[in-house]
Amino acid sequence: xxxxxxxxxxxxxxxxxxxxxxxxxxxxxxxxxxxxxxxxxxxxxxxxxxxxxxxxxxxxxxxxxxxxxxxxxxxxxxxxxxxxxxxxxxxxxxxxxxxxxxxxxxxxxxxxxxxxxxxxxxxxxxxxxxxxxxxxxxxxxxxxxxxxxxxxxxxxxxxxxxxxxxxxxxxxxxxxxxxxxxxxxxxxxxxxxxxxxxxxxxxxxxxx
Amino acid sequence: xxxxxxxxxxxxxxxxxxxxxxxxxxxxxxxxxxxxxxxxxxxxxxxxxxxxxxxxxxxxxxxxxxxxxxxxxxxxxxxxxxxxxxxxxxxxxxxxxxxxxxxxxxxxxxxxxxxxxxxxxxxxxxxxxxxxxxxxxxxxxxxxxxxxxxxxxxxxxxxxxxxxxxxxxxxxxxxxxxxxxxxxxxxxxxxxxxxxxxxxxxxxxxxx
Amino acid sequence: xxxxxxxxxxxxxxxxxxxxxxxxxxxxxxxxxxxxxxxxxxxxxxxxxxxxxxxxxxxxxxxxxxxxxxxxxxxxxxxxxxxxxxxxxxxxxxxxxxxxxxxxxxxxxxxxxxxxxxxxxxxxxxxxxxxxxxxxxxxxxxxxxxxxxxxxxxxxxxxxxxxxxxxxxxxxxxxxxxxxxxxxxxxxxxxxxxxxxxxxxxxxxxxx
Numbered sequence: 001x002x003x004x005x006x007x008x009x010x011x012x013x014x015x016x017x018x019x020x021x022x023x024x025x026x027x028x029x030x031x032x033x034x035x036x037x038x039x040x041x042x043x044x045x046x047x048x049x050x051x052x053x054x055x056x057x058x059x060x061x062x063x064x065x066x067x068x069x070x071x072x073x074x075x076x077x078x079x080x081x082x083x084x085x086x087x088x089x090x091x092x093x094x095x096x097x098x099x100x101x102x103x104x105x106x107x108x109x110x111x112x113x114x115x116x117x118x119x120x121x122x123x124x125x126x127x128x129x130x131x132x133x134x135x136x137x138x139x140x141x142x143x144x145x146x147x148x149x150x151x152x153x154x155x156x157x158x159x160x161x162x163x164x165x166x167x168x169x170x171x172x173x174x175x176x177x178x179x180x181x182x183x184x185x186x187x188x189x190x191x192x193x194x195x196x197x198x199x200x201x202x203x204x205x206x207x208x
Numbered sequence: 209x210x211x212x213x214x215x216x217x218x219x220x221x222x223x224x225x226x227x228x229x230x231x232x233x234x235x236x237x238x239x240x241x242x243x244x245x246x247x248x249x250x251x252x253x254x255x256x257x258x259x260x261x262x263x264x265x266x267x268x269x270x271x272x273x274x275x276x277x278x279x280x281x282x283x284x285x286x287x288x289x290x291x292x293x294x295x296x297x298x299x300x301x302x303x304x305x306x307x308x309x310x311x312x313x314x315x316x317x318x319x320x321x322x323x324x325x326x327x328x329x330x331x332x333x334x335x336x337x338x339x340x341x342x343x344x345x346x347x348x349x350x351x352x353x354x355x356x357x358x359x360x361x362x363x364x365x366x367x368x369x370x371x372x373x374x375x376x377x378x379x380x381x382x383x384x385x386x387x388x389x390x391x392x393x394x395x396x397x398x399x400x401x402x403x404x405x406x407x408x409x410x411x412x413x414x415x416x
Numbered sequence: 417x418x419x420x421x422x423x424x425x426x427x428x429x430x431x432x433x434x435x436x437x438x439x440x441x442x443x444x445x446x447x448x449x450x451x452x453x454x455x456x457x458x459x460x461x462x463x464x465x466x467x468x469x470x471x472x473x474x475x476x477x478x479x480x481x482x483x484x485x486x487x488x489x490x491x492x493x494x495x496x497x498x499x500x501x502x503x504x505x506x507x508x509x510x511x512x513x514x515x516x517x518x519x520x521x522x523x524x525x526x527x528x529x530x531x532x533x534x535x536x537x538x539x540x541x542x543x544x545x546x547x548x549x550x551x552x553x554x555x556x557x558x559x560x561x562x563x564x565x566x567x568x569x570x571x572x573x574x575x576x577x578x579x580x581x582x583x584x585x586x587x588x589x590x591x592x593x594x595x596x597x598x599x600x601x602x603x604x605x606x607x608x609x610x611x612x613x614x615x616x617x618x619x620x621x622x623x624x
Contacts, residue, residue: 023561031568032561046467051254053263055469060534118268132345137548139557141347145231145240152239259462261471326476340553349555353439353448360447 004175008104009068011097014090016041016072019134024080026138030073036134037073041065044129048105048122052112095186099179101127102154106161120158127154149189157182212383216312217276219305222298224249224280227342232288234346238281244342245281249273252337256313256330260320303394307387309335310362314369328366335362357397365390420591424520425484427513430506432457432488435550440496442554446489452550453489457481460545464521464538468528511602515595517543518570519577536574543570565605573598 019040023033042059049057059065105126109119128144128151135142144150161178165171227248231241250267257265267273313334317327336352336359343350352358369386373379435456439449458475465473475481521542525535544560544567551558560566577594581587 026557026561028561031571032558035561050258050466051265051268053261053469057467060467060530063531063533066533066537114268115271117271117274121274136344136347136552137558137561139347139552139555141234142240142345145234145236145243145345155239258466259473259476261469322476323479325479325482329482344552344555347555349442350448350553353442353444353451353553 004100004104007096007100007179009064010093011100012041012065012068013072014093014097015130016069017076017090018094018131020073020076021080022134022138024076030077033076034070034073036137037076038066038069039137040130040134041069041072042130043133044101044126044131045105047129048108048126051125052109052114052122054108054112091190095183096179098127098150098154098186099157099182102157102182103161103175103178106158116162120155120162123158123161124151124154127151150186153182153185153189156185212308212312215304215308215387217272218301219308220249220273220276221280222301222305223338224277225284225298226302227338228281228284229288230342230346232284238285241284242278242281244345245284246274246277247345248338248342249277249280250338251341252309252334252339253313255337256316256334259333260317260322260330262316262320299398303391304387306335306358306362306394307365307390310365310390311369311383311386314366324370328363328370331366331369332359332362335359358394361390361393361397364393420516420520423512423516423595425480426509427516428457428481428484429488430509430513431546432485433492433506434510434547436489436492437496438550438554440492446493449492450486450489452553453492454482454485455553456546456550457485457488458546459549460517460542460547461521463545464524464542467541468525468530468538470524470528507606511599512595514543514566514570514602515573515598518573518598519591519594522574522577532578536571536578539574539577540567540570566602569598569601569605572601 016037019037020033022040023036026032028036038059042065045058049055102123104123106119106123108126109122110116112119114122131144131150132142135144157178160181161174164174164177224245227245228241230248231244234240236244246267250273253266257263310331312331314327314331316334317330318324322330339352339358340350343352365386368389369382372382372385432453435453436449438456439452442448444452454475458481461474465471518539520539522535522539524542525538526532528535530538547560547566548558551560573594576597577590580590580593
C-alpha cells in the first residue's frame with residue numbers, strides 16, 4: 001500500500017530527527033549524530049528482523065531508510081534552532097511513526113507465522129526499541145520506562161488490529177483504524193498527562 | 209527431561225522477579241517493569257540463539273516463558289513488600305536458574321556442533337547476559353562485572369559438565385551433578401563473601 | 417592473504433587490551449575484564465555478522481580470536497603498569513586494527529552482495545562498534561560520539577577502497593593503500609587535535 005510506505009518514511013524521518021536532536025544536545029560530533037539518528041529510526045525494526053530471522057533486515061533491504069535518515073540529519077544540522085518551534089509537527093510525525101511502525105511490525109510478524117501474541121510484541125519492539133537504544137547509547141535511563149504511555153498506545157493499537165483482523169475486515173481499514181487508535185491514545189495521554197501505575201506501594205502492602 | 213523443564217521455568221520466574229524488583233526500584237511504570245523482567249529472564253538465551261542462528265529463538269519458540277514472566281510481574285506488582293522477606297527463596301530459585309540456564313545453553317551449543325569452548329561460553333552467556341542487559345537498560349554498571357562470583361560458578365559447572373560428558377557418564381547424572389556444582393559454588397561464595405581478583409596492582413608492578 | 421590475517425589478529429589483540437584497561441580502571445573483577453576485552457575486540461564484527469546473517473559469526477568460526485583475547489587479558493593482568501608506557505605501540509596496533517577491521521568488514525559486505533553503501537557501513541560497524549559496546553557496558557557515553565575522528569578515518573578508507581576497486585586495481589594494493597589512508601588520517605587527527613563539527617549553533621540560526 002503506497003500510503004503506508006509514505007507514512008513509514010515519514011515516521012522514519014521523525015524518529016531520525018528525534019535521535020539527532022538528542023545527540024546534538026549531548027554535543028556529539030556529526031558522526032555521533034548520524035549514528036544516534038540511525039539507531040533511533042531503524043533500531044526497532046532491525047531488532048525485530050534479527051529476532052525473527054528476516055533477512056535482509058529492514059535498512060539493508062531498502063536504502064530509502066538510509067537516505068531519509070541522512071536528510072533528517074542534514075536538516076537538523078542546518079536548521080536546529082528552527083526545528084524546535086515546529087515541535088507540534090514533529091510530535092505529529094513521531095506519533096504517525098509510532099502507529100505505522102507498530103502495525104507494520106505486527107503484520108510482518110504475522111506473515112512469518114508467529115503466534116499473534118509474539119507478533120504483537122514484534123510490533124511493539126519495532127515501534128519503541130529505537131528510542132530505547134537511543135537512550136542507552138546516550139547513557140540515559142530509557143524514557144519509555146518512566147513516563148510515556150507510548151507503549152500502551154502501541155499495545156492498544158496492536159490488539160485492535162488483531163481483533164478487527166479476526167472479523168475479516170479488509171486489511172486497509174484495519175490498518176487505518178488501528179493506527180488512529182494509537183495516535184489518539186498518545187495524543188490524549190500527552191494532553192492530559194496520563195501515566196501507567198508504578199510499583200511504589202503494592203496493593204496489599206503498606207505505603208513505603 | 210521433565211524435571212529440567214520445570215527448573216528452567218522456575219529459573220525464568222526467579223530471573224523475571226529479580227528484573228521486576230530492579231525496575232520497580234527505579235520507579236519505572238508497569239510497561240517498563242514488564243520489559244526489564246522480560247529482558248532479565250530471556251535476554252541471555254535470546255542472545256545465545258541469535259549468535260548461533262537457532263530459530264525460532266527461545267521465547268518465540270515456547271510461549272510458556274512469556275506467561276511465566278507475566279505471572280512474575282503481576283505477583284511483584286501485587287506483593288512487592290512481601291517478596292523481599294522471601295529473599296532466601298528467591299535466592300534459591302535464582303541460583304537454580306543460573307545452573308539450569310548455564311547447562312541448557314551449553315547443551316544447546318553442543319547440539320549445534322560448536323567447539324566445546326564456544327558451547328561453554330554459550331552456556332555462560334545464557335545464564336548471565338540477562339542480568340547484564342537488565343543493568344544496562346536501568347543505566348547501571350552491570351553488577352556481574354564488579355562483585356559476583358556468579359560467572360565463575362557457571363564456568364566451573366560448565367567445565368564439570370564437559371569433563372563428565374567426556375567420560376560418557378549418563379546425561380541426567382551429568383546435568384544434576386554440574387547444576388549442583390554451580391549452586392554450591394554460588395551459595396558458598398555468597399556466604400563467605402568470596403571474590404575474584406581485580407587488576408588493581410599488577411603482579412610485577414608497584415601498588416598504585 | 418596471510419599478512420592481513422596477522423594484522424587482523426594484531427588489531428584484535430590491541431582492541432582487547434584497550435577493553436581490558438578500561439575494565440581494570442573500573443575495578444571490574446577478572447571475569448568482567450575478560451567480558452569487556454572480548455566485547456571490545458569482537459563486538460563490531462559480531463554485530464556485522466548478525467546483521468548480514470553470516471554464520472558462524474566471527475569469533476565462533478575462528479577460535480584464534482578467543483585465544484588472542486585471553487592472552488591480551490592475561491598480559492594486561494600481569495603487566496598493567498608497564499602497558500601504559502607502551503601506549504604509542506598500543507596506539508599503533510589499535511590504529512592498524514581500525515584499518516584492517518574496516519576493510520575486512522567492507523570486503524565481507526561486498527562478498528555478501530550488499531550495496532556498496534551498506535558494505536561501507538558494515539566496515540565501519542566492524543571497526544567502531546566494539547568500542548561503543550565497551551563504553552555502554554562500562555556505563556559511559558561512547559567515546560566515539562564525542563571526540564574521535566576515528567569513524568571519519570574509517571569512512572575515508574572505505575570510500576578509497578570502493579573507488580580504487582571501481583578502477584579494477586588489484587585487491588592487495590587497494591587494501592594496503594586504503595588501510596594507510598585510515599592510519600594516516602587517524603594519526604594526523606590525533607596529532608593536530610582535529611574534530612568533526614558539532615550541532616551547537618546551526619548554520620542559519622543564532623548562537624545559543
